[in-house]
Amino acid sequence: MSNLTTQSWRLPRRTFLRGLGTAMALPMLDAMLPARALAGATAGAKSPTRMAFLFVPNGVHMQQWTPTATGADYDLPYILKSLAPYKRDLTILTGLTNDKGRDNNDGPGHHARSAGSFLTGVQPLKSEGSEIRAGISVDQFAAKAIGRETRFASLEIGAEEGRAAGKCDSGYSCAYSNNISWRDESTPMAKETNPRQVFERLFGNDVPAQVSESQARRQRYQKSILDFVLEDAKQLSAKVSGHDQQKIDEYLTAVREIESRVQQAEQQHKMNRGFLADYDQPAGIPDSYEEHIRLLSDMMVLAFQGDVTRISTFMLANEGSNRPYPFVGVREGHHSLSHHGGNKEKLAQISEINKFHIQQFAYLLKKLKGIPEGDGTLLDHCMIVYGAGISDGNAHNNENLPVILAGKGGGTIRPGRHIRYHFETPMSNLMVSMLDRMNVPAQRFADSTGRLKWLEG
């Protein structure tokens, strides 16, 4: 084997000790990945459908977002220009509403609420902490049903850390603004922000093809450790009630998930990880925000390509984010700007931010489209939703959300169109339709009123 394939993604920082010193969560690594990870190589085998959600905060400048024409001959307004090469891969969905992001008598806090309800379709409970409650998000709903088919049930990433101190939004805990993925109504799925960590988690460190005696022993140890802590947790669980019970339940769920991953790993074959050879292991969080987003996008692409997971969420920034975008000439904070009051200059600045985010989306699409899979490309087997929980940052309104769906969902979606839905069509209808395509049929999801029409064409 040439040096390139083994060295290029070796982990530079960590000092792994022999025998026991390697990462616990990845007991068998190569061996854990399913055979179909030979992406595109197994002719005839049906490629799995993947689903991802990209989230941007603070709404967008809708006038420069929404195409004027509907149907296949739709136009790409200023913000969406960079999507031109992928016009035929996109379905622009106009008219969707996230009702649970609205006030509904809960008063201010639209930012937190719009993020907390974006994928859950549930009105988040207004609380600074005593009771964090939203609902299970669509990605986790799918992950619960089909997550066991891949090594990771889902992948949560984001380009902004949670806020370090202070409050996030009008009586809502920061948990709502910092997460869009919710494992259950009270457990947000923390996101990984460091590309290096994501890579390590997904692909682990270099392990020889043959599992050595000490590694096999280590796996047996790991199983007994999991047994041990599960027993501890069960004993404790029997002694507590109320909120404490909820906390220990989270622990139990987490350990069980890891346990089943370890068990499943043993039944799976070795993956051809050749596709990783061209990829440099990322060093960490780069200084450039753009580079950061792109590295994380790469991680999502690699994860889908290797079929390490089929479900992912990606917050390009946290809701209410007030970062400036000096590299595109925006020196004010995003959130302050989003309260534009109709001011043209501010709106122009917001467009620049929106355009920048869309360019990053275009980068992701380029990557996905560049990977052959089955009878088409990886993108063909994806459903990538890009959107915001608020449409206009000034009005904080939750109807007419900016939403784009990319990919063909394994041939079940006919993209290349701009579709305008009836006013107030629930976003959750899209979720139901996506769940269908993930082979997780649901009669309803949250506040859905049916399936989203016209996706098939």
Added chain:
Amino acid sequence: MTHWQFLLRLNFIGLLTVLSVTGAEPKAGVSASAPQPPAPAATASEDAPFKSQLKPFLAKYCLDCHGNRKQKADINFESFKDSTRLIESRKHWEAVREKLQGREMPPEDKPQPSQEERDRVVHFIETQLAQFDCTGEVNPGQVTLRRLNRSEYNNTIRDLVGLDLNLAADFPSDEVGYGFDNIGDVLSLPPILMEKYLNAAEQVASRAIVTEYPPKTPSRRIPGEELTPKGDEAIRTMPGQGLGLYREGEGWTTHQFSQAGKYQLRVRAYGEQAGLELPRMAVRMDDQEVKVYTVKSTNTKPEVFELPIEVEAGTHRVAVAYLNNYSATDHPDPKLRGDRNLFVKWIEVTGPLDVPPPPLPASHTRIMTCDPSHAHTRDCAVHALRGFASRAWRRPATDQEVERLAQFVDLAQKEKASFLEGIQVAIQAVLASPKFLFRWELDPERDQPAGQRELNDDELASRLSYFLWSSMPDERLFDLARQGALKKEGVLQSEVQRMLQDPKAEAMVKNFAGQWLQIRNLASATPDPGLFPEFNDELRQAMARETELFFQSILKENRSVLDFIDADFTFVNGKLAEFYGIPDVQGDAFQRVALDKKSGRGGILTQASILTITSNPTRTSPVLRGKWILEQILGTPPPPPPPNVPLLEETPEAAASASLRERLELHRSKPECATCHSKMDPLGFAFENFNAIGQWRDLDGKFRIDPAGILPTGESFKGPNDLKSILKSRDTFVRSLAEKVLTFALGRGLEYYDKCVVDDLCAGLARDEYRITTLITGVVRSAAFLKKNVGHGTQTASLKAGSGQAQGTLGKNEKK
């Protein structure tokens, strides 16, 4: 029934009969299903204050939509007849107050109360909510099981094994609630974190315990192709094959000899033979020939030459030289025809030899408290693991627990692995267990009658150490707990004093002050580089350090908490002194400097850190600064702005047309903005002489800055010094600080009944010149810190709206 139990019963009644929230589904397995007392007949009579102050207002503006006839948003005020009952539905009434204050209610298209009517009712509700009878037993509340947050995890590992590994840097960030990241209710445990915990446990075990002892002598092998050729270009490296010496010359390298002494040099080489001699190879150290070999071996079987050497410590040059080249490929005598060459496969340096092995690291000896090589190996495992688990779990491990852990050693031995490998596995189990990851205050019985209990000494020791150190208890605290001495007269006070002087109290600075003052946010502050070229990471760090050192000095010197608002000293290094214009300070080290009153600086409000995090990237924001003071200093956060209110005009034209202050005042002239902005803006105006990164200025653009103002309470001030005097004289600051310290100490949001503890803390402070240690000791000695509620039905959760709908809405009257 105790007083507080009685109150809690009342709460149930209140919720059920007066303001019950419909559709409240108790979450499966979460909310305690307390026996619900039967709803009594509504016998409460309307009391005088209710009749005169609240009822007319409700009747005039609210009952049309929220009465017996209609219950919009499931709210009915009509069955409410008793002002003393407001407190029982505190959350709901706070929401009512918020909506009135924020002008969200009544809706725009309905008759509007005058500002005065509004203010009066708001004041009435506030007054009622502030009334709570503190006689009788204090309700200690219920803290939800807390998992260790990132800093607690790091510090605990550091103090447990003595290795500062900072493993939690790889964990996802902890969620923040009530302004802090150590709130039990908010700290969740998603699967990704569990993965990280398991990884971290393995890292700790493998680093703490040395399984190979004595360690192998260090050895370094340098492949021939990595040697540097010297002497002739015909000496060259050959990938995969080594160094080829086709002429006289050498290949060399350098090696770092860690200490003086004996080493073993090994060279693997072979020759190509020609002519009358064999190839000769010299080994050179620092250009001195140490030995010359004759190389008989050929490439089919290279030979290894071993050479003991003795060297001084340091970097030495090591070289292999070829001494007798021969090349006569055209020689007429076939015996003499040929080409002689030397090839070096590798050089190896092993050593130092004959030195005693380094002592076992402290992390190892601290856990391995016995020698497993002696006869009773298993007893040793039990002994070591009992000690380790008892410290890790912060209470004595039981025999049964230790036995289960010792089985990991049995398992390892069954696997034919070493005893110590078994210990490593057991350590992983200890650290991955919920007993380590959560801070337990387990009640002896789950189904016991509602009541309260004192924490035991182990639990108390942990509360103390996580409060002041964000870490586990030390040996002394464990000892005191074991002796049952923690609660003895004076012990808690003296322990607090001791702990605050310990270097570990830096955690209080990083975690409490870092979040209270929000200086953690400085790391993500983004002042515009075009406008503020002097702002860089060095300055950023200096700003944060100033505030940390300032907080630390108040803590360590037991100063008055009022010094936070105003003080005549601060800490600067050369960089920050230059930035502030303070003369005669150079270098990176921070020093304490006296501040001139005329500088306007003194106290946290005028520190560059706070002034920067409360600014926008391109300009100051008096609104943000005012809001920050209301929230962090006075504990009276303003309600959020109603939606669809345009923020301040910020275009360059606007900035040229009027000063920021004038524009804000214009903004404030709108009635819907005035209520809150008249509270926020003047506070911020006082600090307008400090720009968006906290540097002094006289002008904002072309406009002279006017730092004077009038507070809604009528007090006027000329500038920051005056305002600081006003803030210092208010008890709201002291109260707010006490609440924040208590929140941080308990790891839960405060409830209405905590008012009693906070009252005591404030009174204690006032009696003792507001000294900070008095506050901290007061917290530690409070019922909320020393006790906890037990049994069913006592959870404060029962006070809250339980539906998926928002908490803070008034439920409609129960219909029968």
